[in-house]
Amino acid sequence: MNKSKPSNRKRIVELANRLFYEQGYNQTSFSDIAERLHISKGNMTYHFHSKDELLHAVIEYRMEQIRETLRDWKEQYPEPLDRLKRFVTMLLNEADDLVDCGCPMGSLNAELGKTQRNIQKESRQMFDLFRQWLDEAFAQLGYKDFGKKSMHLLSMAQGAALMSYVYADPEIIDVECQYIIEWLDSMDAQ
Numbered sequence: 001m002n003k004s005k006p007s008n009r010k011r012i013v014e015l016a017n018r019l020f021y022e023q024g025y026n027q028t029s030f031s032d033i034a035e036r037l038h039i040s041k042g043n044m045t046y047h048f049h050s051k052d053e054l055l056h057a058v059i060e061y062r063m064e065q066i067r068e069t070l071r072d073w074k075e076q077y078p079e080p081l082d083r084l085k086r087f088v089t090m091l092l093n094e095a096d097d098l099v100d101c102g103c104p105m106g107s108l109n110a111e112l113g114k115t116q117r118n119i120q121k122e123s124r125q126m127f128d129l130f131r132q133w134l135d136e137a138f139a140q141l142g143y144k145d146f147g148k149k150s151m152h153l154l155s156m157a158q159g160a161a162l163m164s165y166v167y168a169d170p171e172i173i174d175v176e177c178q179y180i181i182e183w184l185d186s187m188d189a190q
Helices: 008-022 030-037 041-047 051-076 080-093 095-101 104-115 117-123 125-140 146-167 170-189
Strands: none
Touching (some): 008 030, 008 051, 030 041, 051 080, 080 095, 080 146, 080 170, 104 117, 104 125, 125 146, 146 170
């Protein structure tokens, strides 16, 4: 069976996604991507007329990955508290990358928020997907202030990711995730 080779467009988006995360959006050039993929800059501009256009594709790529992950978690964890804990476990699973590069969503939003607010609003939609998913879980647990609970959980997770990156210390994620799990367990006990 022949496995078809991914299209150049898909390869560009996947590599740009990784480089935007590792190096930052503003520090990554078309040339960086073209060189790593061994394609011409002309091939890059054939698929994406501007770096902003490529960024839009990367954001959509990330959002589709998030949607797929959240669908899977909802199927795997029918109980809302288990789903919330699975969200926290994501930090533990990604600790090495978080220590090395920070949170891919948080880093991109922080970078774009400084000089490219119009694009940052689009990038923020990644957080919105998580917020809606968390809202549903907290609502199923019976919390009327589910939106506040979701924002608190996201804020704790982002804080843990940021501080582990700042201090290059994965133990921060371990400790903070334990505190978050205890917070979730205390809500379930109420």
